[in-house]
Amino acid sequence: MPHDDPDHPHSLLPSDPALRVKALETILTAKGLVDPAALDAILETYEEKVGPHLGARVVARAWSDSAFRDRLLADATAAVAELGISGRQGEHVVAVENTPETHNMVVCTLCSCYPWPLLGIPPAWYKSDAYRARAVREPRKVLAEFGVALPEGQRVRVWDSTAEVRYLVVPMRPEGSEGLDEAALAALVTRDSMIGTGLPERPA
Amino acid sequence: MTTPAQFDEPWQAQLFALTVALNEAGHFGWTDWTAAFGAELKARGAVRELDGGADYWAAWLVALEGLLDRSGMAARGEAERVRADWERAYLATPHGQPVRLEG
Numbered sequence: 001m002p003h004d005d006p007d008h009p010h011s012l013l014p015s016d017p018a019l020r021v022k023a024l025e026t027i028l029t030a031k032g033l034v035d036p037a038a039l040d041a042i043l044e045t046y047e048e049k050v051g052p053h054l055g056a057r058v059v060a061r062a063w064s065d066s067a068f069r070d071r072l073l074a075d076a077t078a079a080v081a082e083l084g085i086s087g088r089q090g091e092h093v094v095a096v097e098n099t100p101e102t103h104n105m106v107v108c109t110l111c112s113c114y115p116w117p118l119l120g121i122p123p124a125w126y127k128s129d130a131y132r133a134r135a136v137r138e139p140r141k142v143l144a145e146f147g148v149a150l151p152e153g154q155r156v157r158v159w160d161s162t163a164e165v166r167y168l169v170v171p172m173r174p175e176g177s178e179g180l181d182e183a184a185l186a187a188l189v190t191r192d193s194m195i196g197t198g199l200p201e202r203p204a
Numbered sequence: 205m206t207t208p209a210q211f212d213e214p215w216q217a218q219l220f221a222l223t224v225a226l227n228e229a230g231h232f233g234w235t236d237w238t239a240a241f242g243a244e245l246k247a248r249g250a251v252r253e254l255d256g257g258a259d260y261w262a263a264w265l266v267a268l269e270g271l272l273d274r275s276g277m278a279a280r281g282e283a284e285r286v287r288a289d290w291e292r293a294y295l296a297t298p299h300g301q302p303v304r305l306e307g
Contacts, residue, residue, distance in 0.1 A: 009299060010296065010297060011295075011297045011300075011303050013295065014215070014290075017261070017262065018213070018215035018218075020265060020287050021215045021218050021219045021265065022215075022218075023286035023289075024219075024222060024269070024272065024278055025218065025222055026286050026305065027277075027283060028222065028226070028277065028278060033229065034229060038228065038229070039218075042228075043218070046210055046217065046220065046221070047211070091234070111238050111241045111245055112256075112260070121220070124256040124257040126256065127256030128254060128255050128256030129245075129249045129254045129256070131256070163235040163237070163238040164234075
């Protein structure tokens with residue numbers, strides 16, 4: 001829109017939800033309940049720093065360092081803190097490892113609890129009613145829709161996240177990845193493989 | 205791998221940050237928040253299946269407004285009044301000028 005458009009002499013009006021959020025922000029900062037600097041810091045963290053690349057680093061470390069893997073499975077919150085990753089809501093992270101016998105898959109049936117510090121903001125499908133309802137009821141069918149076909153003998157275990165406990169799936173290290181360094185391994189770890197709705201990529 | 209865009213619209217990011225900031229400042233527990241938000245999602249999902257995109261953030265906003273109203277941190281009437289103030293400020297500010305609330 002040109003700045004001198006006579007039909008739009010005023011500023012472009014934000015959407016209704018945008019105005020409502022602005023109103024809350026105005027009230028809460030005026031009352032001193034929220035510090036604008038803290039808001040900016042959170043925005044910067046989630047828009048620029050946090051994302052699945054952090055979870056991928058954790059998985060790659062677990063694949064290449066068995067002592068770290070053991071610590072991760074014993075106490076994931078402490079283990080990821082070794083890599084400088086920590087949660088904001090004091091949530092407890094639990095790592096669940098895929099094996100030839102068990103494939104793990106994560107859902108939150110209540111809302112969309114998710115290991116944000118490791119994976120960022122969840123994708124829309126994770127927040128959808130369809131996934132939240134069906135992941136528990138018919139996980140194999142949901143996996144098939146994601147293009148994941150598991151061997152007959154591998155059972156599926158579904159973990160329901162809560163406000164206090166967030167799960168991170170540690171997928172199985174793909175065949176042919178021997179000799180790759182951590183950075184190359186991390187590049188194979190997809191977001192969905194850490195939710196359990198996908199598998200890591202195979203090395204080229 | 206590349207990191208996908210975290211939010212579809214800036215207000216969703218603002219809303220998310222506001223909620224996290226309130227929790228970090230100790231104004232409500234995260235469990236209180238997820239209970240309120242879960243209830244709102246459930247109520248909406250009973251009417252129409254939610255796709256997890258725009259409707260998810262719409263439910264988040266209503267849940268936070270409700271929680272802040274009940275706790276008195278931002279009463280509904282006050283929130284509506286300030287929203288109207290912002291709307292007026294946008295309509296009264298020439299395009300290209302920074303929009304500010306009076307007073």
